[in-house]
Amino acid sequence: MRTRPAICARKRRYASEAEAVAVALAAKVTLRPYRCALCRQYHLTSRTKGMKVLRP
Template sequence: MRTRQSVCARKARYASAAVALDAAKVAGLALRPYRCDRCWQFHLTSRTKGKWMPITSLYS
């Protein structure tokens, strides 16, 4: 599914997945980075439906 332009415009953009993960850790929330198909940078999302999650993250 393609990211809507309005969603992309209001989210923070990160140059790499590593930078996005650092921002997620600071936020203290269970967020994961993804590459946006609109701006080709990384955003954070809390959605996990249909996404592979490492087993260690389930128990942390």
């Protein structure tokens, strides 16, 4: 998944995958962390089609 610079700038950044996973599991909607190719940090996405979904 390629993140555009404008999207990356708007999204919240997480320094570690563990931090992003904790936030994703606490959310009321299904979220999945991914490493951004631009900032090299982690963002969350709700897009899960064909992706591995986190299980609590």
